[in-house]
Amino acid sequence: xxxxxxxxxxLVTQMGNDKSIKCEQNLGHDTMYWYKxxxxxxxxxMFSYNNKELIINETVPNRFSPKSPDKAHLxxxxxxxxxGDSAVYFCASSQRAxxxxxxxxxxxxxxxx
Amino acid sequence: DAKTTQPTSMDxxxxxxxxxxxxxxxxxxxxxxxxxxxxxxxxPQYIIHGLKNNETNxxxxxxxxxxxxxxxxxLPHATLRDTAVYYCIVSSVNTDKLIFGTGTRLQVFx
Numbered sequence: 001x002x003x004x005x006x007x008x009x010x011l012v013t014q015m016g017n018d019k020s021i022k023c024e025q026n027l028g029h030d031t032m033y034w035y036k037x038x039x040x041x042x043x044x045x046m047f048s049y050n051n052k053e054l055i056i057n058e059t060v061p062n063r064f065s066p067k068s069p070d071k072a073h074l075x076x077x078x079x080x081x082x083x084g085d086s087a088v089y090f091c092a093s094s095q096r097a098x099x100x101x102x103x104x105x106x107x108x109x110x111x112x113x
Numbered sequence: 114d115a116k117t118t119q120p121t122s123m124d125x126x127x128x129x130x131x132x133x134x135x136x137x138x139x140x141x142x143x144x145x146x147x148x149x150x151x152x153x154x155x156x157p158q159y160i161i162h163g164l165k166n167n168e169t170n171x172x173x174x175x176x177x178x179x180x181x182x183x184x185x186x187x188l189p190h191a192t193l194r195d196t197a198v199y200y201c202i203v204s205s206v207n208t209d210k211l212i213f214g215t216g217t218r219l220q221v222f223x
Contacts, residue, residue: 004156033210041198043157043213056210090156100147100204100211104156 003027004105006091012111013081021076021108023091031055032074033092033102034066043090049074050097081112117201122218125195131188133217135201138182144205146177148186150197151216157200160186191221 004025013019025032033056034046048056052068063079078085091105118136125131137146147162161168161175163184168175174187188195200216 042215043151043200045210045212048210058210092156100145100162100202101159102157102211104158107154107156 004091004093004103006089006105006108008108009106010109010111012113014113015081015083017081018077018079019081019110020078021089021091021110023074023076023105025072025091025093025103025105027093027095027103028072029093029095029103030071031094031097031099032068032071033094034074034076035090035092035104037088037090037107039087047074047076048097055097078110081110083112086110086112117203117214119199119201119214119217121215122220124220124222125188125191127193127221127223128190131191131195131219131221133186133188133199133201133219134183135186136183137201137203140181140203141205144203146175146181146184147202147204147211148173148175149200149202149211149213150195151200152194152197157213160199191219193221193223195219196221 007022031050033048037043046060047066049068065077068074088107088109090107092102094102148160149157151157163175177184198216198218200213
């Protein structure tokens with residue numbers, strides 16, 4: 001059973017489109033995260049949700065809107081996609097906030113043309 | 114969160130111990146040392162963490178110096194599948210985020 005899963009694995013789209021990436025964890029964790037890894041392989045946190053409430057927003061553009069329908073899901077919606085949004089997006093979860101042991105998903109490679 | 118310094122890359126022969134160093138000279142008293150690795154095209158994987166004492170689990174050992182300004186991750190018997198980028202991260206229990214640096218690219222060769 002996959003602990004943290006993401007869909008889709010690959011996403012290719014045109015500039016200006018709106019797209020969503022879904023994340024689900026079956027670990028019973030309270031906290032979920034979104035990270036972005038750019039072409040230079042720098043991995044940076046974008047958002048963190050604890051029990052469906054936003055606790056970290058790392059100055060990400062408003063075009064990015066996370067949505068947590070329940071504790072097990074944290075989806076990422078991106079409006080008006082730009083070339084610079086091309087990256088690999090990783091979802092992660094941890095048992096609770098302030099927990100350094102995080103479980104990462106396999107990543108979604110987003111390519112904006 | 115404290116900054117960490119790691120070598121850009123290291124090589125290790127299969128079956129030998131891989132010792133990956135990390136400097137964190139500005140670490141605070143409430144900050145833990147975490148190690149993650151990222152195998153090509155996969156999500157980061159938690160390895161181990163510690164505060165003061167040395168730690169060991171089924172994957173690795175973590176040796177933290179007495180002054181806590183540096184640490185070493187030890188993979189006792191490296192295999193080809195251990196080839197990855199290894200990240201040393203210092204994080205407080207009061208923070209909700211991990212700050213990944215550039216890590217050490219470990220290449221295990223036959």
